[in-house]
Amino acid sequence: MMHIYLLFGILVSNVIAQTIISPFDSAVSINGRFAKEADIARASFSGVEFIIAFEGTEASILLKSPGNVFSVTLDGKQMPPLDLSANANEKHLIAKNLAKGIHVISVAKRTESIQGDALFKGFEIKGVPKKEALPQKPKLKIEFLGNSITAGYGVLDPVKEHTYSPKTQDVFSSYAGVAAKELDAEMRTVAFSGRGIFRNNSDSGDRRTLPEFFPYTSVNSKIPWDFSWQPDIAVIELGTNDFAVGAPDSAGFVNSMVKFAKQVKEKYPDAQIIITDGPMLNDFWPKGVPSLTLCKKFLDASKTELAKQGISVHRFSFSRQDGSLGYGADWHPSKRQAEKNGRELAEFVKQLL
Secondary structure: OHHHHHHHHHHHHOOOOEEEEOOOOOOEEEEOOOEEEOOEEEEOOOOOEEEEEEEEEEEEEEEEOOOOEEEEEEOOEEEEEEEOOOOOOOEEEEEOOOOOOEEEEEEEEOOOHHHOOEEEEEEEEEEEEOHHHOOOOOOEEEEEEEOHHHHOOOOOOOOOOOOOOHHHOOHHHOHHHHHHHHOOEEEEEEEOOOOOOOOOOOOOOOOOOHHHOOOEEEOOOOEEOOOOOOOOEEEEEOOOHHHOOOOOOHHHHHHHHHHHHHHHHHHOOOOEEEEEEOOOOOOOOOOOOOHHHHHHHHHHHHHHHHHHOOOOOEEEEOOOOOOOOOEOHHHOEOHHHHHHHHHHHHHHHHHHO
8 A cells, every 4th residue: 555655646746737937937038019017918019929938748828819810830830820810718728748848839919900909928838938948039120010911911811802801811921021031030010901101091980090000019008119129120111001092192191201200210210211112002093093103202202301301211112913923802912922022022121231
C-alpha cells in the first residue's frame, strides 16, 4: 500500500498546471497601438499582434473580440484563423499536445476597427513563459495610413459582386502586408474603410475622415495614442473615397493632404513620408469624372505645397487594377493584385533606403 501511495504522489507531481500569463508579462509582446486598462490591453486597428514564447504543451489566448478574425501562427507555421466574427467567448484554445520544447504563438488582428476592439487579457498555458525566446522585432518600421485598400477589404473574396465580410478581410494579404513582408518590416496600420483625406465615400453616418483617427489608439473609444513608437516610413494611401460621389474640391483636397502630412511629420520627425494613390482609381468612374488624373494632380500639388513649406515627401503610384488579376469583394484589389502592388511599393522603398 505504501508503494502505491508513493507512486500516486509521483504522478501528481508531474502534472503541469495551467498558468495565466498577463498581457504585460515580459514573455508577451504586443505589436501595434494598444491602451492599458487595468489588466487588459485594448487594441483597435488591424494588424495588432499578440505574441507569447513559452516552454510547454498547451496554450489558449484570453481574448474577447466578437466580430473580428485573427491570423494565428505557431512556431512560424500558419494555422487556421481564429474566427470570432460570431464568437463572444473569452478563452480560445490555440494549441495542445505540443512536443516538449519552446514554442512561439502569434495571434494578429486581420480585421479593422469597424468590427470593434480586441480586449486582450493574456495567455493561459501549460508550461512556463520564456521571454528570451521571443522573436526579435524587425529593424525597419512602417506605418500605413489608409482606407479599405490598406485594410484588406474583401481581398480573400474572388467574387467582385460580393460585399464586405470580416471573413474575407485580411490586412496581411493587402498591399501593406505584402510590402512589409517583402521588406522584413514591422507593420502598423491606421486604416478604415470608406474614409478619405478631405471627405468620405458617403455623407451619411460618421463623417470623420481618416486623419481624425490618427491621434488615437482606439477609434471606437477615442483613447489617445502617445506616439512612442516611431516608424522609419509612413505611407499615406488616401484619395479613392474622396472621388466616390464625384470630383472633390481641389483646394479642399490639397489643403487636407498638406495638413495631414504635416501632422504625420510632426509626430514622426525622422520618418520618410510616401503619398500614394490607390490602385482602384481610373478615369471612367464615377461616370464623366477623370478621377485618376485628378487625384494624381491633387497629390502632386500637395507635394509641391509641402516642399514650399520645407517638408519633403515622396510620391508613388500603384499600377492600376484592370481585372487581369481578378477582383476582390466590391471591386477591391484581389489577393494577386495586392501582391503585385505590395511588391511595387517594396521596390520603391528599397530605392529610398
